[in-house]
Amino acid sequence: MSKDERTLYFPKASLDRLKIYRRLLTETDSEYISSEDIANKLGINPELVRKDLSYINYKGKPKVGYHVQSLLDELNELFGLKKTTNVIIVGAGHLGRALANFKGFSKYGIKIVGIFDNDPQKINQFVGELVVLPLDYINRVVRRFNVEIGTICVPEEAAQKIADLLVQNGIKAIWNFAPVKLEVSEDIIVVDEDISQSLLTIKHLLERKQLEKAGEK
Amino acid sequence: MSKDERTLYFPKASLDRLKIYRRLLTETDSEYISSEDIANKLGINPELVRKDLSYINYKGKPKVGYHVQSLLDELNELFGLKKTTNVIIVGAGHLGRALANFKGFSKYGIKIVGIFDNDPQKINQFVGELVVLPLDYINRVVRRFNVEIGTICVPEEAAQKIADLLVQNGIKAIWNFAPVKLEVSEDIIVVDEDISQSLLTIKHLLERKQLEKAGEK
């Protein structure tokens, strides 16, 4: 199987699990880990782990398991964490600033190279080591740093406009924190990070738990 | 089908889609919407929309579609958005403060009633209308406001300890922004909001797109 083929297709659910395996591995101290260990920690079954890993054509050792470091390497490669990607943030509100200040991104090969806002009060303010720039500077920062990812941290009313602006300026992927469905051309990657949505999950689970409890009685 | 039964089981993927339908409906002005409209906007097919809605036993009108407001009501009910839930935040760093300041939660029946930190420098600082309190105040705030959900916004090293603390104090669900797998007893709901994980998705998609492009040539 060639390198091209192996990234060609496998189930979305597997991809999501691979991300989880990756995180688990970063928290693992031992040299080897078995599919059963992984499965137990995640509450799934080991065959599924083995199958997922077979999609990326990663081989374990019988009787020993998977070599943690080399599997981690492989997964980091799969997710493109080994090369640095430059990212800009649009919106210097609380969230935008929180992201710009977050130290953990470097582990993922992410570098924040610019933060923008249209509020004159915010422009020129420092955010960590960056200075908030007006929106017209997006173009030159994108060119200068070869930026592929744009992060939207503006209120939902402004989100679509900013998305358009980013696309115009050559952004390839949008990380969208605004709670709206953006309309962009097919070749633009959009990943929604609508944190309010998780609240739906939590509240739903709480509700259900209560119903279950009521049902038991 | 009784109310109890109808929340009993349906596919996880359907639940996720229902959340998306809900958001779409909040952005919809017309009185009715058809399964086809919904499907088109989301890039899925209409039968799937109808099937998802059949799980919650919601009936549309032939030739007309679904009544937007009443479906929205139904979904809000399903996700427990109609009643207010009190929430606390542990960790008054950039992220914790960003969350405490976020105005959008009220739409989801969420009220932030406390923010906590162990850093003496942060204690007593104002965050919006709240004052940062030391960790030992968690207990009384939880009791006073009947808090069910605790939000973890502390560095990953501290996350497990805070989780334990929250559980001790009677928290039922944890909204975890720290990038670690928390170990808690089975009856505690944990929803991970590891935003770095989305970066894996974005980077992977970017990588794959490049491979595809290379393959075309």
Place this chain on the structure above:
DNA sequence: TATTTAACGTTATTTTTTTCACGATTTAAT
């Protein structure tokens, strides 16, 4: 009022994903 039509609801089919089962491989022990 009968007819047409658009969109729903649901059963059947197909596809996808997961689980099962078992042979193959590697290490360790006798």
Place this chain on the structure above:
DNA sequence: ATTAAATCGTGAAAAAAATAACGTTAAATA
């Protein structure tokens, strides 16, 4: 050097989910 034991890898079976097909219903129109 054999044998035993643990764990992998993978094809087959089962389960779950998505899609297709089609009958049903309600609105609109003649």
